[in-house]
Amino acid sequence: MEQKAPPRLLVDIRQDQERDLLNLIPWGMRRGLFEVIIDDLIALLTAGGGMAIGAILSRKLRICDAYRNAANPAATVPNLLPTDKHDNETEGETSCEN
Numbered sequence: 001m002e003q004k005a006p007p008r009l010l011v012d013i014r015q016d017q018e019r020d021l022l023n024l025i026p027w028g029m030r031r032g033l034f035e036v037i038i039d040d041l042i043a044l045l046t047a048g049g050g051m052a053i054g055a056i057l058s059r060k061l062r063i064c065d066a067y068r069n070a071a072n073p074a075a076t077v078p079n080l081l082p083t084d085k086h087d088n089e090t091e092g093e094t095s096c097e098n
Contacts, residue, residue, distance in 0.1 A: 009038070037063075 013021075025033060044052045055061035
């Protein structure tokens with residue numbers, strides 16, 4: 001019986017993203033890391049659907065915020081409802097620094 005190749009997710013990324021991922025993710029950790037991110041994304045989209053997609057694309061919901069909230073359980077969850085302001089962030093900003 002012929003063995004089927006596992007499904008793959010191919011996504012084009014920028015050169016700077018490739019460089020940063022190669023430098024920041026230890027060898028052998030990429031698959032495990034992205035499996036967890038994909039599983040969590042599927043769970044989020046199952047629960048939140050279109051609103052979750054909008055929150056991610058507008059950067060109202062970010063992995064950085066979840067990390068900060070886990071480090072500080074008393075922190076509040078960010079408001080995901082649309083607003084006119086950008087919460088002191090510029091469009092497309094991805095930094096996790098305060």
